[in-house]
Amino acid sequence: MAKKIILADSAGVCFGVEKAVSTAEEKLVQEQNVFSYGPLIHNPQTIEKLENKGLKVLDKIENKKGTIIIRAHGITIDDQKTLESNDSNIVDMTCPIVKKLQFAVKSLYENGFHVLIVGDHKHPEIIGAKSYAKDDITIIRDLNQLDQLPKERRKIGVVAQTTIPVEDFWKVVEKLKKIEQIELKIIDTLCDDIHNKQIEAVEIAKDVDIMLVIGGKNSSNTKEITKMCKDINSETHQIETFDQISDLNINFKDKVVGISAGASTPPWLIKKTIDNLMMV
Structure with missing residues (x-):
C-alpha cells in the first residue's frame, strides 16, 4: 500500500465539461431521442455511461428528430449552420x-x-x-x-x-x-482552470515518488499535464481507468503517490483509482 497519496485540488472536471454532461443527462431523462455531434467530451468512460442512458453519438450531421447536442470542443461554422437549418432541436454545449x-x-x-x-x-x-x-x-x-x-x-x-x-x-x-x-x-484565450491544473500537478510531481495522471487517451489536456509532469518526474504515468494501475507493474508499497486528472475526468474515476491504490 502507498505510504501517502497526494491528490491535486484542481484534479477532474472543469465547469464546461460538468455543464455539458449534466445537460446531456437532463435531456436523456426528458426525451427519447438525444444525440451528440461528435463525442460530447474526451472521456470514454463518461461517454459510455451516457450511451448506456440512451445518448447516440453522431460522426456526421444528420437531420434527426429530437435533440442534437454540440460537443464541448465546438464545431465549424459551416457545421453549425447546417445543424441549425435542420429539424432537430440544437443544444450548444461548446465550452464558454x-x-x-x-x-x-x-x-x-x-x-x-x-x-x-x-x-x-x-x-x-x-x-x-x-x-x-x-x-x-x-x-x-x-x-x-x-x-x-x-x-x-x-x-x-x-x-x-x-x-x-x-x-x-x-x-x-x-x-x-x-x-x-x-x-x-x-487575445489571451487560454483556460485558467487548465493552467491551474498544470501548475499544481507539476508542483506535486516534484515531491512524490510516483505521479499518476488520470484521463482519456484522447484528452489533449490530460496528455499535456502528463508530459509536463514527466519532465519533472520520470515516474509519471497516464492511466485512463483504475484497472490500468496493475498494468504499470509498479511496487507502490511505502511510496508517496501524486494524483492529478484531466478536465474531463469524472470524480468517480478519481475515487476508484485512490481506492485501488490503497489495496496494492
Missing part, C-alpha cells in the same frame, strides 16, 4: 472558453488580421475555431514553427488553443513583439 476563442478568431479576421493560432491543428477545438477565419490563418504548435507565418502579412492576430501550456503561447508572443514591421493584436 472555446466560444471566446471562436469569437476572437472571427473578430481578428473581420478586422483584417491574419490569424495565428498556437495549438494542435488536428484537435477538434482548433478545427472548429479556424473555420471562423476561412483560409486567412496559420496554426503552429510552438515557437519552433513560427517560420510558417506568411512573411508578407503585416497585421497579425494571435490566439491560443485553450489547453496548451501558458509558456508555449507567450514565447510565441514575445518573439512576435520583436518584429517591428508588424501590427500585433494579442
Whole structure:
C-alpha cells in the first residue's frame, strides 16, 4: 500500500465539461431521442455511461428528430449552420472558453488580421475555431514553427488553443513583439482552470515518488499535464481507468503517490483509482 497519496485540488472536471454532461443527462431523462455531434467530451468512460442512458453519438450531421447536442470542443461554422437549418432541436454545449476563442478568431479576421493560432491543428477545438477565419490563418504548435507565418502579412492576430501550456503561447508572443514591421493584436484565450491544473500537478510531481495522471487517451489536456509532469518526474504515468494501475507493474508499497486528472475526468474515476491504490 502507498505510504501517502497526494491528490491535486484542481484534479477532474472543469465547469464546461460538468455543464455539458449534466445537460446531456437532463435531456436523456426528458426525451427519447438525444444525440451528440461528435463525442460530447474526451472521456470514454463518461461517454459510455451516457450511451448506456440512451445518448447516440453522431460522426456526421444528420437531420434527426429530437435533440442534437454540440460537443464541448465546438464545431465549424459551416457545421453549425447546417445543424441549425435542420429539424432537430440544437443544444450548444461548446465550452464558454472555446466560444471566446471562436469569437476572437472571427473578430481578428473581420478586422483584417491574419490569424495565428498556437495549438494542435488536428484537435477538434482548433478545427472548429479556424473555420471562423476561412483560409486567412496559420496554426503552429510552438515557437519552433513560427517560420510558417506568411512573411508578407503585416497585421497579425494571435490566439491560443485553450489547453496548451501558458509558456508555449507567450514565447510565441514575445518573439512576435520583436518584429517591428508588424501590427500585433494579442487575445489571451487560454483556460485558467487548465493552467491551474498544470501548475499544481507539476508542483506535486516534484515531491512524490510516483505521479499518476488520470484521463482519456484522447484528452489533449490530460496528455499535456502528463508530459509536463514527466519532465519533472520520470515516474509519471497516464492511466485512463483504475484497472490500468496493475498494468504499470509498479511496487507502490511505502511510496508517496501524486494524483492529478484531466478536465474531463469524472470524480468517480478519481475515487476508484485512490481506492485501488490503497489495496496494492
